[in-house]
Amino acid sequence: MMSPDATPSPDLSLALADGTRVPAVGLGTWKIDRAETPELVHAAIACGYRHIDCACDYGNETEVGGGIHRALTEGLVRRDELWITSKLWNTYHHPDHVRAACERSLHDLGLDYLDLYLIHFPIPQAYIPIEERYPPGWFVDPDVPSPRMELAPVAVSETWGAMEALVEAGLVRQIGVSNFNVALIRDLLSHATINPAMLQVERHPYLAQAKLLRFCDEQGIGVTGFSPLGAPSYVPLGMATAADSAMTETVVQDAAHHLDVTPAQVLLRWAVQRGCAVIPKTRRVERLRENLALDDFALSEAQMNALDLLDRNHRFNDPGVFCETGFNTFCPIFE
Numbered sequence: 001m002m003s004p005d006a007t008p009s010p011d012l013s014l015a016l017a018d019g020t021r022v023p024a025v026g027l028g029t030w031k032i033d034r035a036e037t038p039e040l041v042h043a044a045i046a047c048g049y050r051h052i053d054c055a056c057d058y059g060n061e062t063e064v065g066g067g068i069h070r071a072l073t074e075g076l077v078r079r080d081e082l083w084i085t086s087k088l089w090n091t092y093h094h095p096d097h098v099r100a101a102c103e104r105s106l107h108d109l110g111l112d113y114l115d116l117y118l119i120h121f122p123i124p125q126a127y128i129p130i131e132e133r134y135p136p137g138w139f140v141d142p143d144v145p146s147p148r149m150e151l152a153p154v155a156v157s158e159t160w161g162a163m164e165a166l167v168e169a170g171l172v173r174q175i176g177v178s179n180f181n182v183a184l185i186r187d188l189l190s191h192a193t194i195n196p197a198m199l200q201v202e203r204h205p206y207l208a209q210a211k212l213l214r215f216c217d218e219q220g221i222g223v224t225g226f227s228p229l230g231a232p233s234y235v236p237l238g239m240a241t242a243a244d245s246a247m248t249e250t251v252v253q254d255a256a257h258h259l260d261v262t263p264a265q266v267l268l269r270w271a272v273q274r275g276c277a278v279i280p281k282t283r284r285v286e287r288l289r290e291n292l293a294l295d296d297f298a299l300s301e302a303q304m305n306a307l308d309l310l311d312r313n314h315r316f317n318d319p320g321v322f323c324e325t326g327f328n329t330f331c332p333i334f335e
């Protein structure tokens with residue numbers, strides 16, 4: 001097992017269609033408490049992270065920006081060595097609102113450009129002005145009894161045109177999508193002037209998404225796997241149980257034992273070895289190092305294949321389920 005004092009190398013990277021390289025391991029920031037965020041982001045950069053995954057909806061971009069600012073000020077890293085992703089929230093899909101939403105994320109993060117800006121979900125929702133509520137979340141009005149989502153009729157093509165304008169304006173370097181399926185991406189490619197550089201989707205051994213990866217590879221679209229550890233992120237939300245964790249699978253435990261690494265490292269290495277970036281979230285400094293240290297071991301072809309066989313097409317983060325249970329609104333997107 002890696003010593004907690006070992007300095008991991010951030011050398012693993014993923015090449016995008018235009019040759020830009022994305023650090024293959026990033027820090028996820030969903031559900032990191034705002035109070036803990038600046039220190040954690042600073043610690044992540046100090047121990048070698050060069051990729052941070054953010055979003056308006058996570059409600060902590062100001063605090064992420066605080067950690068980045070401190071690291072930049074201390075000279076730990078240069079801005080051009082960092083890869084910062086943010087995401088357009090559902091309520092800003094109308095082209096009139098895309099630039100203001102991006103500028104708010106830039107302001108909060110304290111940056112003058114993003115490396116990557118993603119459409120967070122293919123779920124356009126009714127506009128909530130930034131000055132009225134930020135981040136707006138899922139409800140159109142959280143203060144009524146039984147609050148609901150309100151969808152809005154905005155075509156992906158309209159939103160994408162405004163995303164392309166952000167690249168032209170120099171606010172973002174690359175644009176992409178999240179939680180999109182093949183059919184939506186195929187449609188997007190039919191009209192895009194700037195192709196999506198990246199797709200971010202849930203991906204772990206229980207949701208291997210082999211056909212989606214193959215399609216993205218054919219189209220020159222990079223893939224980032226979110227929730228790469230599977231169940232643990234969803235246990236506190238009541239959307240999974242500890243028993244759903246792939247880390248307890250015998251093939252994962254055996255590989256971890258054989259390679260003298262942790263089960264989490266096996267899952268993350270499996271993703272990276274299949275050509276994906278991963279953005280594991282942790283609020284624990286010792287796990288920051290563990291999750292980044294994936295470049296000094298490799299899974300054998302037999303171990304890779306054994307992990308592939310764990311696939312059961314199980315999605316923990318499914319709007320078709322959580323929008324109904326959490327937000328009183330039936331909103332399937334993958335069916």
Ligand SMILES: NC(=O)c1ccc[n+]([C@@H]2O[C@H](COP(=O)([O-])OP(=O)(O)OC[C@H]3O[C@@H](n4cnc5c(N)ncnc54)[C@H](OP(=O)(O)O)[C@@H]3O)[C@@H](O)[C@H]2O)c1
Nearest residue numbers: 028029030053178226227228229232233264280281282283
């Ligand atoms: N685009 C989207 O719609 C979308 C959706 C979900 C997530 N994301 C992004 O993807 C990131 C990662 O996904 P996620 O946060 O859902 O899940 P994750 O990174 O797969 O898992 C996080 C959970 O695993 C635990 N953990 C972290 N490292 C561990 C280790 N080495 N050993 C054991 N447990 C470990 C964490 O606990 P501790 O914090 O206590 O360590 C936390 O409970 C998010 O933070 C977010 O940036 C995007």
